[in-house]
Amino acid sequence: MSILFRGGAVATEIETKIADLLVIGDKITTIGVDLPVLDAKVVDCDGLILLPGGVEPHAHFSLPMFDTISSDNHFTGHRAAAFGGTTTVMDFTSQSPGDSLQQSIDLSRSKAAEMAAVDYSFHVNVTDFSDNIEREIPRLPSQGLTTLKVFTAYNGRLRISNEEISKVLHIATENGMLVMIHIEDGDEIDSLVERALSDGYTAPIWHARTRPAHGEALAGRRAIEIAESSKASLYIVHITTAGLLNQINSGRKRGVSVMSETCPQYLFFTEEDLLKPDGANWVCSPPLRTVDDNEALWQGLSDGSIQTVGTDHCPFFADGETAIEYDGQQLTIPGKELGKSDFTRIPNGLPSIEHRMSLLWTFGVSAGKLSVQRFVELTATNPARIFGLYPRKGTLLPGSDADIILWDPSRKHTIGVTSSHMRTDHELWEGFEVEGYPVQVYLRGCLLVDGDKWLGKAGFGQFLHRQTNAQVL
Numbered sequence: 001m002s003i004l005f006r007g008g009a010v011a012t013e014i015e016t017k018i019a020d021l022l023v024i025g026d027k028i029t030t031i032g033v034d035l036p037v038l039d040a041k042v043v044d045c046d047g048l049i050l051l052p053g054g055v056e057p058h059a060h061f062s063l064p065m066f067d068t069i070s071s072d073n074h075f076t077g078h079r080a081a082a083f084g085g086t087t088t089v090m091d092f093t094s095q096s097p098g099d100s101l102q103q104s105i106d107l108s109r110s111k112a113a114e115m116a117a118v119d120y121s122f123h124v125n126v127t128d129f130s131d132n133i134e135r136e137i138p139r140l141p142s143q144g145l146t147t148l149k150v151f152t153a154y155n156g157r158l159r160i161s162n163e164e165i166s167k168v169l170h171i172a173t174e175n176g177m178l179v180m181i182h183i184e185d186g187d188e189i190d191s192l193v194e195r196a197l198s199d200g201y202t203a204p205i206w207h208a209r210t211r212p213a214h215g216e217a218l219a220g221r222r223a224i225e226i227a228e229s230s231k232a233s234l235y236i237v238h239i240t241t242a243g244l245l246n247q248i249n250s251g252r253k254r255g256v257s258v259m260s261e262t263c264p265q266y267l268f269f270t271e272e273d274l275l276k277p278d279g280a281n282w283v284c285s286p287p288l289r290t291v292d293d294n295e296a297l298w299q300g301l302s303d304g305s306i307q308t309v310g311t312d313h314c315p316f317f318a319d320g321e322t323a324i325e326y327d328g329q330q331l332t333i334p335g336k337e338l339g340k341s342d343f344t345r346i347p348n349g350l351p352s353i354e355h356r357m358s359l360l361w362t363f364g365v366s367a368g369k370l371s372v373q374r375f376v377e378l379t380a381t382n383p384a385r386i387f388g389l390y391p392r393k394g395t396l397l398p399g400s401d402a403d404i405i406l407w408d409p410s411r412k413h414t415i416g417v418t419s420s421h422m423r424t425d426h427e428l429w430e431g432f433e434v435e436g437y438p439v440q441v442y443l444r445g446c447l448l449v450d451g452d453k454w455l456g457k458a459g460f461g462q463f464l465h466r467q468t469n470a471q472v473l
């Protein structure tokens with residue numbers, strides 16, 4: 001089947017131009033002016049922008065945490081992503097202590113395969129390093145898995161030592177892979193948490209107060225130095241502070257290949273939000289910071305020092321004891337209430353995958369902070385480049401997958417829990433007005449979202465075989 005998208009503004013990382021775009025089967029074949037219709041179905045795109053389907057570099061579906069699980073699964077989370085204009089999503093595998101990486105990969109892939117509604121891949125967490133893991137890593141690229149993730153926090157659970165991080169960087173570099181890193185100072189967090197609890201501080205705000213901004217900058221500086229001495233590339237997930245951004249900029253200036261991502265929550269909210277009656281809903285790690293940090297991160301997005309916007313989508317119910325209606329069924333999943341008498345028991349994470357593109361368009365492009373090309377880079381092209389998917393994903397070129405968003409820059413939408421597709425009972429951006437929203441979303445030439453209608457299905461999403469030696473930006 002062929003589709004001719006007629007007369008829209010085709011926006012890529014390079015330019016925006018009025019053109020026709022022809023899709024045959026699952027690929028874009030031709031972009032040009034006055035293309036012949038032949039037997040194609042014609043979609044009139046007058047007044048609309050054609051964007052490449054969003055590429056989400058960072059999400060967590062059905063992630064076990066503190067006696068519960070993040071409340072979106074690979075179907076509900078993918079569907080919410082698609083409604084917001086995202087057609088490729090990357091999640092993480094979770095290595096259990098003593099297990100091989102392959103066990104976590106097999107588990108994640110089997111969970112996702114039947115449910116996936118958009119295309120997907122996994123980054124592979126390395127949380128228990130050993131000689132066996134060292135031998136196992138080089139076998140991952142043949143499975144299309146080219147990224148590893150390590151942590152400098154969560155002592156005794158997810159963290160590995162600096163020496164082990166250095167080894168992972170070496171093995172990754174030798175095999176054309178990329179290491180991603182969660183940066184916080186695990187030692188300082190543990191001692192501050194212990195002190196807060198022994199002093200009787202249990203409210204959500206202490207989640208932020210025990211994970212201070214300077215720890216992110218200091219741990220980041222160490223990690224950047226390790227990457228520098230290993231001559232390796234590094235991708236820092238979810239940066240939240242001006243301090244870490246400064247460390248990254250100074251590393252990049254002296255030639256270190258360090259890239260970074262931030263998330264919408266770090267652009268809009270601050271530590272003050274944790275003081276609200278529903279402050280637990282704003283608990284995520286790293287925590288929310290200050291207005292100055294928000295502004296520094298916007299600046300980093302606009303000047304190119306931050307390469308991607310992911311969401312770290314990891315929703316939990318605000319009140320997991322009260323049922324919500326979802327897909328016609330009553331549903332409860334334990335959530336933030338688990339930590340009502342102890343901030344260390346509040347599941348970390350929040351819902352955001354659906355709003356990444358509309359928020360960035362409204363408060364970035366329309367506000368004059370981002371060009372359309374920069375928006376495309378941050379939401380699609382750069383994650384595709386960095387994670388070995390470009391030019392199949394992340395752009396609109398002949399030969400690329402026909403992942404196309406028909407974007408109406410004048411379509412208004414009020415964010416709210418009743419209109420959201422994310423499987424949770426609250427919205428952090430409740431009442432925010434966005435202007436600029438998808439009217440249709442195509443994945444590989446198939447229409448998934450038509451206005452407010454869902455036309456996709458579980459199992460349609462494909463596991464993506466990613467390339468090694470991807471671009472370093």
Ligand SMILES: [Zn+2]
Pocket residue numbers: 058060312
């Ligand atoms: Zn995460």
